[in-house]
Amino acid sequence: MEKNQANIVYPKVKFNDIATAFWRGIKPQKWRMFFLLVSITLANIASVITPIFYKQFFDIVSAGGDKRLIVGKLVVIIAYIFIFNLGFWAFYRVATLFNNTFQSMVIANLKRQAYDYLMHHSYSFFTNNFVGSLVQRVNRFARAFENLFDDIAWNLLPLAVKVISILVVVYFINFWIAVIIFIWAIIFLLFNVFFSIWKLKYDILAAETDSKTTGYLADTLTNQNTISVFNRFKYESQGFRDVTEKQALTMKLTWNLSSIMDAGQGILSVIIEFILFYFAIIYWQQGLVTVGVFVLLQLYVISIIDQLWGFTRVIRIMYQSYADAKEMVEIMKLPHEIQDVPVAKNLSVGNGQVEFEDLTFNFNETRQVLKNINLIIKPGEKVALIGPSGAGKTTFVRLLLRFYSPTSGKILIDEQNVSKVTQGSLRENISLVPQDPILFHRTLAENIAYGKKNATIEEIKRAASLAHCDEFINNLPQGLKTYVGERGVKLSGGERQRVAIARAILKNAPILILDEATSSLDSHSEMLIQDALDSLMTDKTTIAIAHRLSTIQRMDRIIVIDNGQIVEQGSHDELLSKEDSLYKKLWTLQAGGFLKEEDEEEVNGADENEDIKDED
Ligand SMILES: Nc1ncnc2c1ncn2[C@@H]1O[C@H](COP(=O)(O)OP(=O)(O)O)[C@@H](O)[C@H]1O
Ligand SMILES: [Mg+2]
CATH class of the missing domain: 3.40.50.300 (P-loop containing nucleotide triphosphate hydrolases)
Structure with a gap:
């Protein structure tokens, strides 16, 4: 679970490598991604246009005049509001629909891509890596894409579209108000970016304590039996308490920092409301803006602040995703040691x-x-x-x-x-009967059949009986259909060896x-198997x-x-x-x-x- 557990020198991974790896997963779904991003963009443009009709609505109401005429106009405006709201809703629905298919497909592609490459690494590679950490890397690689894409498609893109279109709209209404919003957005962004970057080291610390806890958990659960034999429950419990306490402390720290960040954002939001309305009042007094503009600004401010709330997490998630993806891309960039x-x-x-x-x-x-x-x-x-x-x-x-x-x-x-x-x-x-065979957590029949593609049940039974597997298979509750446990732990060493011999009998390779x-067999079983081995060796x-x-x-x-x-x-x-x-x-x-x-x-x-x- 720790880094540097492997004596492997990984190639340097650049941003480009990660993008390329992701793109390979995205490519078959690129059109879905295109429509998804377009829908999100259109939805957000619609959400910026709607307040313009509210502005008109209030301008008309506040201007007064012949009520019958006004009502006619208002109804038309409401119809527009309805249409744009509907448009917003429709685009969002379409976007989520595309998103559901797109992301699930791409995640599957990425996992397959990682798996296929990983599988062909050399024997040395696997002796130098923990399986648990490899499993984690594959999962994190897919998760990194999910988080990153969520971030970009549902957070950064809407934010960018909204801020830009709002600036455009406001620019045509009042130049200086547009400038104020622009400056404020920059300050907000800088505050967020710098605070997040400063906070990152604590986030990393929190992540490290988290993996320590996970590591402790995995290691001690694996060794539960040893702990039990040595009666060290108290000792391990204390050890676990230590790591969880450390994790709690770092978690508290990062959460407090997040609260501070939220507080800063809250203040910035209050300030923008105040400044905007102050200037709006001044301009209104000078007859430069209408009542409708107040409504428009209020709606925009709410919408931007709404969008920005999620922004605090964006940078952390991006960093995290980058780190997660890097760990797997490293493995995918490492050339296979043994190649044809x-x-x-x-x-x-x-x-x-x-x-x-x-x-x-x-x-x-x-x-x-x-x-x-x-x-x-x-x-x-x-x-x-x-x-x-x-x-x-x-x-x-x-x-x-x-x-x-x-x-x-x-x-x-x-x-x-x-x-x-x-x-x-x-x-x-070549048939190999290894020193310490490891089995799949599949049925015995499937394990034995691994020696030969499409082996019939008769062949499996014959091989099993030649390798003297019968003796123990007959005592298993479901015979050949019994699951053998992770790595084959439910079988003894000698039994696993006999399964391996049965595989070799099925495989029947010339060497x-x-x-x-x-x-791992006792002398008696060995002598029985010797016959099988003898016939296996014939002509080989x-x-x-x-x-x-x-x-x-x-x-x-x-x-x-x-x-x-x-x-x-x-x-x-x-x-x-x-x-x-x-x-x-x-x-x-x-x-x-x-x-x-x-x-x-x-x-x-x-x-x-x-x-x-x-x-x-
Ligand atoms: N993955 C490895 N990395 C470094 N050294 C290894 C590795 N595997 C085995 N060795 C070394 O090679 C020596 C020979 O191992 P091995 O061939 O398994 O011996 P044998 O089968 O004769 O008992 C061992 O003493 C060990 O030190
Ligand atoms: Mg050996």
């Missing part, structure tokens, strides 16, 4: 040979993860990738999926550089990556990051990674027979005596397997 090259072809996988050529990868200057990796995985070969936690195994397979771009070197699949093919085709040809795919090039003996031993080759480098490779027996091999060390150190047991059990066909190492 212009002439990218689709990856075509024949045999599925995977080749790493002198691959080096750094997260940043200080974190070198993989160094000069050279490796060829033959078509259909199954390799196990092992090594201490943090050795770079997950990063290694993410590079293959092109979630990151290599710092140097390249990765080839069937002689095609993964950086040169389309990302879509690359990932369609398979298992990233500790069974790490497979990279399995694993630490269980049962998985590792099934593989054609074992690659040991340490400190970002391949330190050993070979078959299980080869590596064990080597003295001082890291593999042997990992084995004996971390599995301890289990190694022997395991070997015996393998021989005896027992079903218990133990970890050779325990990580994560």
